[in-house]
Amino acid sequence: MWPLSQKPGWAAATAIWSTRMSLARLDNKWTAMVVIALGRGDGLRFGDLRAVVQGISAKVLTETLRDLERDGIVARHEYAEMPPRVEYELTALGRTLHVPLQALGRWAEKHTAEVLEAREAYDAGRR
Amino acid sequence: MWPLSQKPGWAAATAIWSTRMSLARLDNKWTAMVVIALGRGDGLRFGDLRAVVQGISAKVLTETLRDLERDGIVARHEYAEMPPRVEYELTALGRTLHVPLQALGRWAEKHTAEVLEAREAYDAGRR
DNA sequence: CAGGATCCTGCTGGATACTG
DNA sequence: CAGTATCCAGCAGGATCCTG
Numbered sequence: 001m002w003p004l005s006q007k008p009g010w011a012a013a014t015a016i017w018s019t020r021m022s023l024a025r026l027d028n029k030w031t032a033m034v035v036i037a038l039g040r041g042d043g044l045r046f047g048d049l050r051a052v053v054q055g056i057s058a059k060v061l062t063e064t065l066r067d068l069e070r071d072g073i074v075a076r077h078e079y080a081e082m083p084p085r086v087e088y089e090l091t092a093l094g095r096t097l098h099v100p101l102q103a104l105g106r107w108a109e110k111h112t113a114e115v116l117e118a119r120e121a122y123d124a125g126r127r
Numbered sequence: 128m129w130p131l132s133q134k135p136g137w138a139a140a141t142a143i144w145s146t147r148m149s150l151a152r153l154d155n156k157w158t159a160m161v162v163i164a165l166g167r168g169d170g171l172r173f174g175d176l177r178a179v180v181q182g183i184s185a186k187v188l189t190e191t192l193r194d195l196e197r198d199g200i201v202a203r204h205e206y207a208e209m210p211p212r213v214e215y216e217l218t219a220l221g222r223t224l225h226v227p228l229q230a231l232g233r234w235a236e237k238h239t240a241e242v243l244e245a246r247e248a249y250d251a252g253r254r
Numbered sequence: 255c256a257g258g259a260t261c262c263t264g265c266t267g268g269a270t271a272c273t274g
Numbered sequence: 275c276a277g278t279a280t281c282c283a284g285c286a287g288g289a290t291c292c293t294g
Contacts, residue, residue: 017160017163017179017180017181017232018160018180018181018182020232020235020236020239021159021160021232021235023235023238023239023242023243024231024232024234024235026153026156026159026231027156029153029154029156032148032153033144033145033148036144052144053144053145054144054145055145069249070245070246070249070250071242071245071246072241072242072244072245072246072248072249073242073245093238093241093242093245096234096238097234097238099230099234100227100230100231100233100234101231103226103227103230104151104153104227104228104231105144105147105148105151106227107151107223107224107226107227108147108148108150108151109147111150111220111223111224112146112147112150114199114220115150115198115199115200115220116150117199118197118198118199118200118220119197119198119199121199122196122197122199123197
């Protein structure tokens, strides 16, 4: 195996990753969880999302949803009622994104123990 | 469809997501790209990684690699040579993580155009 | 209830210089 | 080459208060 840096086209092809991965909105640490949450039920309310995505503040949830709406991943439905009701759901594009993200969520659930063990072993070695 | 907040077990089951997704190291925006890069070749050097994961600083790459090593996802091989050489590769656990992350990368590549269009449309409507 | 506005802080992560 | 150490700016994101 030769150094990647000498592989023709590699650097150029991978240079745009950062841009594309940003488009996937992975730069916002909450995005993935919001999309996964939305992928489960249809018509989730703001409050439901806050409860499900534990730890997120109202402000950040609002911003995250705005960004996702702008990117065509989330659709916002506002009902002129009293009290006001707003529901969010994934668009068709959003549902395609939900697939790999859900796979990632499953990975996390499945391998949590292994990661924790590795972490303890590492820390034990350092001590 | 009833509100999620009333679904028994849901809140409890999803409350730990944040923890588990953190374990997946999605809170670091560079992690995904580093793992994807490592998943391609075996024995990537520090400098190669810096070149491939465009825009990352040496400091942050170091920290990211340390965290991944601690979590048992990346293995570090140091060679006592002059000049020094250090190679990184995914562990068995790391390769299982690589699968969903690569899928995510493919999503980003495939749907970049759609996202950009949605973004323009959204901004046009706002104007 | 859903969020806009504002203020403020901590940590992320960049720049630079130095070592084995 | 592959880091480490230090310093520091910027911004993510939390707390609080307010509105339709």
